[in-house]
Amino acid sequence: MSAEKFSNPVVRWIDHRLPVFSMLDHEKYDYPVPKNLNYFWNFGVLAGLALVIMIVTGIVLAMNYTAHVDHAFSSVERIMRDVNHGWLIRYIHMNAASFFFIVVYIHIFRGLYYGSYKAPRELLWMLGVVIFLLMMATAFMGYVLPWGQMSFWGATVITNLFSAIPIVGESIVTFLWGGFSVDNPTLNRFFSLHYLMPFVIAGVVVLHIVALHRFGSNNPIGIDAKGPQDTISFHPYYTIKDMVGIAMFLLLLAVAVFFFPNAMGHPDNYIPANPMQTPAHIVPEWYFLPFYAILRAVPDKLGGVLLMFAAIFVLFILPWLDRSPVRSARFRPVFRIFFWLLFIDCIALGYLGGKPAEGVYVVLSRIATVWYFLHFLVILPMLSVFETTKPLPKSISEPVLATAKGAA
Amino acid sequence: MANTNSKPAKSATDPREVGRRDFIVVATYAMGAVGAAAVAWPLINQMNPAADTLALASTEVDVSKIAEGQAITVTWRGKPVFIRHRTADEIARANAIDSAELRDPQEDEARVQKPELLVLVGVCTHLGCVPLGQKTGEVKGEYDGWFCPCHGSHYDTSGRIRKGPAPTNLEVPPYTFLSDAVIRIG
Numbered sequence: 001m002s003a004e005k006f007s008n009p010v011v012r013w014i015d016h017r018l019p020v021f022s023m024l025d026h027e028k029y030d031y032p033v034p035k036n037l038n039y040f041w042n043f044g045v046l047a048g049l050a051l052v053i054m055i056v057t058g059i060v061l062a063m064n065y066t067a068h069v070d071h072a073f074s075s076v077e078r079i080m081r082d083v084n085h086g087w088l089i090r091y092i093h094m095n096a097a098s099f100f101f102i103v104v105y106i107h108i109f110r111g112l113y114y115g116s117y118k119a120p121r122e123l124l125w126m127l128g129v130v131i132f133l134l135m136m137a138t139a140f141m142g143y144v145l146p147w148g149q150m151s152f153w154g155a156t157v158i159t160n161l162f163s164a165i166p167i168v169g170e171s172i173v174t175f176l177w178g179g180f181s182v183d184n185p186t187l188n189r190f191f192s193l194h195y196l197m198p199f200v201i202a203g204v205v206v207l208h209i210v211a212l213h214r215f216g217s218n219n220p221i222g223i224d225a226k227g228p229q230d231t232i233s234f235h236p237y238y239t240i241k242d243m244v245g246i247a248m249f250l251l252l253l254a255v256a257v258f259f260f261p262n263a264m265g266h267p268d269n270y271i272p273a274n275p276m277q278t279p280a281h282i283v284p285e286w287y288f289l290p291f292y293a294i295l296r297a298v299p300d301k302l303g304g305v306l307l308m309f310a311a312i313f314v315l316f317i318l319p320w321l322d323r324s325p326v327r328s329a330r331f332r333p334v335f336r337i338f339f340w341l342l343f344i345d346c347i348a349l350g351y352l353g354g355k356p357a358e359g360v361y362v363v364l365s366r367i368a369t370v371w372y373f374l375h376f377l378v379i380l381p382m383l384s385v386f387e388t389t390k391p392l393p394k395s396i397s398e399p400v401l402a403t404a405k406g407a408a
Numbered sequence: 409m410a411n412t413n414s415k416p417a418k419s420a421t422d423p424r425e426v427g428r429r430d431f432i433v434v435a436t437y438a439m440g441a442v443g444a445a446a447v448a449w450p451l452i453n454q455m456n457p458a459a460d461t462l463a464l465a466s467t468e469v470d471v472s473k474i475a476e477g478q479a480i481t482v483t484w485r486g487k488p489v490f491i492r493h494r495t496a497d498e499i500a501r502a503n504a505i506d507s508a509e510l511r512d513p514q515e516d517e518a519r520v521q522k523p524e525l526l527v528l529v530g531v532c533t534h535l536g537c538v539p540l541g542q543k544t545g546e547v548k549g550e551y552d553g554w555f556c557p558c559h560g561s562h563y564d565t566s567g568r569i570r571k572g573p574a575p576t577n578l579e580v581p582p583y584t585f586l587s588d589a590v591i592r593i594g
């Protein structure tokens with residue numbers, strides 16, 4: 001790596017001793033990216049941006065927040081009313097958390113549609129699922145911090161999930177609480193962990209990217225790049241394309257923050273926590289609803305908890321459930337139908353998770369839960385055997401050139 | 409390549425030497441693991457309830473002022489405790505069924521010290537919500553005891569689970585009568 005490629009002498013001096021500029025340069029220009037990526041490939045960068053926004057606003061919030069049961073709620077109200085721009089910072093933190101999940105859900109469904117979890121990207125995919133789990137833990141603990149009614153009862157119900165474990169369950173719950181109910185020790189440790197976890201996520205993101213750069217991005221037609229004619233350099237082509245996505249993302253985030261800051265939250269969380277009274281209808285944050293629906297679909301406590309965790313675990317083993325050698329759904333006509341059914345199923349679970357657990361909602365939740373597992377455990381393995389896929393193009397350039405000619 | 413920092417070559421000439429070295433290596437790892445566990449334990453155990461939290465573990469209540477048919481809620485270890493002065497009808501209904509048929513079979517007698525005074529931890533055994541039914545006018549569920557709104561558990565007039573996802577009866581906390589009027593919970 002010659003330092004001569006940099007004209008600035010300071011850069012050259014540093015790069016000779018600490019080759020960070022060469023590394024950046026390498027990522028920017030030498031990293032070949034398939035030339036046919038569509039806008040769904042923006043969402044990884046957007047997730048990274050969301051993480052940065054969360055960390056920056058979070059650290060500033062922590063300067064004004066008090067992690068004590070007697071002061072937490074009022075310290076958040078003080079942030080909203082008295083701290084300079086506190087309302088803005090908190091609303092960004094609140095809404096960017098929701099946006100983070102929207103982005104990551106799209107990112108995951110992108111992977112499901114284009115088969116990005118298949119060899120040789122299995123570990124890349126599994127690291128993604130780890131990030132998703134850590135995000136859920138982080139968001140759950142963050143939601144407890146303002147110490148409103150939903151904070152308190154959400155924390156109670158979720159920590160109580162562990163009491164379903166036979167024999168040691170109760171001791172685990174006492175251990176998580178640091179007492180006999182969700183109380184001050186719980187709030188303190190949740191704050192400590194809520195501060196820590198985003199940095200753990202950042203660490204796993206680094207691994208995720210190392211794994212990505214081993215084989216490069218998948219692409220909409222799901223076949224490997226065969227040579228330089230199939231790729232372009234990341235900079236300036238995809239940096240520009242990512243800027244478009246980033247601008248859209250920030251625009252929509254601003255609309256939410258300035259015009260609908262509480263649309264994705266629950267009004268009961270503006271009532272201070274009361275350990276003596278549960279609100280009539282408790283619901284988790286919207287991004288947990290599909291899993292909450294699965295939990296409630298099962299009439300047995302332990303069974304419900306196990307199935308809820310299993311819903312995430314199937315994602316881990318997905319690369320071994322779908323054995324079809326064809327990645328992209330574009331060439332898998334039957335898979336494509338089931339993909340959309342799964343998508344509708346997940347939306348349905350999300351809707352049902354927010355409804356009271358009674359009557360027809362329970363029945364529908366059960367059907368949707370069964371379908372979810374059927375998709376992963378039965379349909380995907382069967383499709384890998386029985387589906388007739390469409391012929392694949394010979395290279396990425398082939399269909400690109402063909403459409404270019406057709407359009408001309 | 410010179411063997412500068414890799415393991416000493418396992419010489420084929422003296423197999424006993426290999427065995428001894430392996431033992432030292434395994435023993436070192438084992439001691440390291442024990443040491444690491446010993447250091448990790450305080451870091452983990454600090455999360456269990458602290459001494460002052462444990463010290464707050466009892467509450468005294470004057471139960472003589474609760475009129476028949478009334479209920480009060482007190483706090484014990486940060487949780488609600490339901491104390492209900494049951495009517496003769498409620499006691500009769502709690503005894504009217506064959507307890508063997510219940511999900512968590514238990515006689516009403518085993519759950520009270522004096523039949524008219526029912527003391528329960530007011531925490532749903534499903535996922536920890538506080539059931540309704542203490543205040544007049546609140547829904548008491550299909551069995552006239554308590555109803556948990558979170559996922560729909562119904563408890564009877566003895567606080568036993570009758571319908572819904574909760575696996576066990578409402579817990580009876582340990583309590584003693586200090587006098588006819590006062591009980592100490594915990």
Ligand code: HEM
Nearest residue numbers: 054055058059061062065090097139142143145146195198
């Ligand atoms: C993965 C990144 C993160 C996610 C998903 C996340 C999520 C959340 C959520 C959902 C809330 C509740 C907002 C509300 O309803 O009021 C919250 C609150 C909070 N977070 Fe984070 N957070 C993240 C990173 C951080 C970081 C790095 C810090 C730094 C200390 C932080 C500090 C706080 C504080 C002090 C609060 C309480 C104030 C409030 O409720 O607005 N967060 N977080």
Ligand code: FES
Nearest residue numbers: 532534535556559
């Ligand atoms: S917590 Fe009471 S029914 Fe679930």
